[in-house]
Every structure is written in C-alpha cells, then in structure tokens.
Amino acid sequence: MSDNTRDTKNTAPAPCVYMLRCGDGSLYTGWTNDFEKRLAAHRSGKGAKYTRGRGPLEPVYLEFMPDKASAVRREAAIKKLPPQKKRLLVQSPLNALRR
Numbered sequence: 001m002s003d004n005t006r007d008t009k010n011t012a013p014a015p016c017v018y019m020l021r022c023g024d025g026s027l028y029t030g031w032t033n034d035f036e037k038r039l040a041a042h043r044s045g046k047g048a049k050y051t052r053g054r055g056p057l058e059p060v061y062l063e064f065m066p067d068k069a070s071a072v073r074r075e076a077a078i079k080k081l082p083p084q085k086k087r088l089l090v091q092s093p094l095n096a097l098r099r
Contacts, residue, residue, distance in 0.1 A: 013037070017078060018035055020039075024054055027086050039057070059097060
C-alpha cells in the first residue's frame with residue numbers, strides 16, 4: 001500500500017497532514033509523524049494551544065506524505081487556503097479518511 005493510500009488504523013507512524021473540526025466549527029490544520037498519538041494529545045488538551053477548549057475535536061482530513069519535509073510544506077499550503085477551499089479539500093479524493 002502506498003503512503004497516499006495507507007489505512008488510518010493499524011499502521012506504523014507516518015508523516016501526514018491533518019485537519020480537525022473544532023466544536024466551534026473552525027478547522028485546525030497540523031502535521032505529525034503519528035496521527036493517532038497527536039489526536040489523543042489534542043483531545044487531552046496537550047496538543048496545540050488553538051485546539052485547547054475548542055472541543056469536541058473531529059478529524060475531517062488526513063493526507064499521508066512521503067517525508068517530514070513534504071508534510072511541513074503541505075501543512076503550510078493548506079493553512080494559506082481560504083475556509084471554503086479547505087472545506088472542498090475535506091471532500092476531495094486526497095482525503096484518506098474518505099477511503
């Protein structure tokens with residue numbers, strides 16, 4: 001299975017970019033080498049300052065990348081998108097959570 005089609009369950013940690021929908025409807029974008037561990041950190045209040053107090057947090061986008069540098073660049077590009085384009089990305093075939 002390629003990095004771009006990796007199952008989100010029972011996989012070794014891999015660089016990825018993700019978006020979380022916060023309880024207030026906003027979208028938080030980040031990158032990590034271990035999505036499940038990072039999501040747990042966000043939900044426990046030990047993730048990003050932005051997500052603290054904005055729960056519940058729902059994962060809505062996940063895209064696996066070949067390496068950390070690619071994940072960091074992709075995160076920066078997504079963060080620059082206007083909200084409507086981020087919502088379109090959530091619905092796109094790039095989203096591993098939709099597979």
